[in-house]
Amino acid sequence: MDIQSVGASYIRAGQVLTDRSALSAVSRWTQAVSEADGVCVIHLTPGADPREVTAELRDQGLRASPNHVLRGQPLFFGGPASRPFPTPPIGFKPGRARSDVVIGLLDTGVAKHPWWSGSDWYGNLGPDEADAVEGAQAGHGTFVAGLLTRRAPGSRLRVERVLDGDGIGDEATVVRALNRMRERPPHVLNLSFGCHSFDDHPPPLLADAIAALSDTVTVACAGNTASDRPFWPAALPSAVGVAALDTAEEHRAPYSGYGTWVDACARGDWLASSFLDHGEFAGYAAWSGTSFATALVAGAIADAAREMPAKEAARRLLESDEARQIEDLGVLVPAGL
Known part of the structure; x- marks a missing residue:
C-alpha cells in the first residue's frame, strides 16, 4: 500500500476515512469502499487528493480524515540506543500475584516468554496476536508487554496486533481495533505509537474511538520527534500523553516530544525488558523511546487500579501534590522496576 509524505506526517495515498453518514457526500470521488467495525475506507478515484476531499467533507460537518500512517515509537534516529541491544x-x-485489572495492548503483538508462559491471557492469544520476528520493530510489543507485566504484576493483557514488524500501521486499523474494544473495554489501554496529522488537528475518527472508551484510561506516547508539535493520539484530551526522561529521571530525553x-x-532511556528469543537475542533486550516510558506510566496506573477505578487512579497520579511537575513534560512517574 503506497504511503504519501505530507510535511512531517504520512498518509495512505488515495484513502480517506469516514463513517457511513458520509458515503453519499463522498460518492463522486469514490472508486471503492471497504467497511468494517464502524469505519469506511474510501479508495479515491485517481487524481483526488485525500486532504482536499477531507476538507470538503469536514466543511459539510462530516467526520473524515486521510488514513494517517501510525508508527511505533522506540528511538529511531541516530545514537547508540536507536535499536534494541541484547542484554542478560x-x-x-x-510470582502468584493476581489482579482483576485488564490492560489493552495494541502493538506488534506479543511473543512467547517465560514471564507469561503460564498465564491465562497469553494462552488465549491466537496466531494473529503473535509478535513479528522480522523487521525494524520486531519485538516491540513483547518489550512493552514485559514493562507492563513488571510494573503491574498480575494484570492481564488483552493484545491486538495493529503494527507490522517494521512498526507501521494506519489509522483505519487502529480505529477498528478500538471500536471492537467497546464490548469489553480494558481498564487501561497502552498505545506506544502515533502520528502527526496533516493539518495538526486531531483525527476525528481516532478521537471518537478513544473517547467512546469512557471508563478506560488511554495512555499514549508523545513520540520521538524532539518537537512540541502535537502527536496523536497522545495530544487528545481523552488520552494521557507520555514523554521520555533520561536514565536519571531528571531531564527530557533529547528525542522526546514535549509540550x-x-x-x-x-x-x-536504556530500559531492559522481555524480547524475542531470536538471532542474537535470548529473550531480553535494552531499548529506548517514548514507547517504553508510556508502558511505565500505563503500568503504574494499572497497578494503582487494583484498589480503585482506573480513572481515579490516573487522576491521583496526575494531580498529586507530592509528585514533581516538569514544564512541558507533565508529572514525573518513577520507573518503579
Missing part, C-alpha cells in the same frame, strides 16, 4: 536475563519472577499537551513523563 532480568531477575524478575511473576503543553503532554501529561506525564517517565524514564525512556
Whole structure:
C-alpha cells in the first residue's frame, strides 16, 4: 500500500476515512469502499487528493480524515540506543500475584516468554496476536508487554496486533481495533505509537474511538520527534500523553516530544525488558523511546487500579501534590522496576 509524505506526517495515498453518514457526500470521488467495525475506507478515484476531499467533507460537518500512517515509537534516529541491544536475563519472577485489572495492548503483538508462559491471557492469544520476528520493530510489543507485566504484576493483557514488524500501521486499523474494544473495554489501554496529522488537528475518527472508551484510561506516547508539535493520539484530551526522561529521571530525553499537551513523563532511556528469543537475542533486550516510558506510566496506573477505578487512579497520579511537575513534560512517574 503506497504511503504519501505530507510535511512531517504520512498518509495512505488515495484513502480517506469516514463513517457511513458520509458515503453519499463522498460518492463522486469514490472508486471503492471497504467497511468494517464502524469505519469506511474510501479508495479515491485517481487524481483526488485525500486532504482536499477531507476538507470538503469536514466543511459539510462530516467526520473524515486521510488514513494517517501510525508508527511505533522506540528511538529511531541516530545514537547508540536507536535499536534494541541484547542484554542478560532480568531477575524478575511473576510470582502468584493476581489482579482483576485488564490492560489493552495494541502493538506488534506479543511473543512467547517465560514471564507469561503460564498465564491465562497469553494462552488465549491466537496466531494473529503473535509478535513479528522480522523487521525494524520486531519485538516491540513483547518489550512493552514485559514493562507492563513488571510494573503491574498480575494484570492481564488483552493484545491486538495493529503494527507490522517494521512498526507501521494506519489509522483505519487502529480505529477498528478500538471500536471492537467497546464490548469489553480494558481498564487501561497502552498505545506506544502515533502520528502527526496533516493539518495538526486531531483525527476525528481516532478521537471518537478513544473517547467512546469512557471508563478506560488511554495512555499514549508523545513520540520521538524532539518537537512540541502535537502527536496523536497522545495530544487528545481523552488520552494521557507520555514523554521520555533520561536514565536519571531528571531531564527530557533529547528525542522526546514535549509540550503543553503532554501529561506525564517517565524514564525512556536504556530500559531492559522481555524480547524475542531470536538471532542474537535470548529473550531480553535494552531499548529506548517514548514507547517504553508510556508502558511505565500505563503500568503504574494499572497497578494503582487494583484498589480503585482506573480513572481515579490516573487522576491521583496526575494531580498529586507530592509528585514533581516538569514544564512541558507533565508529572514525573518513577520507573518503579
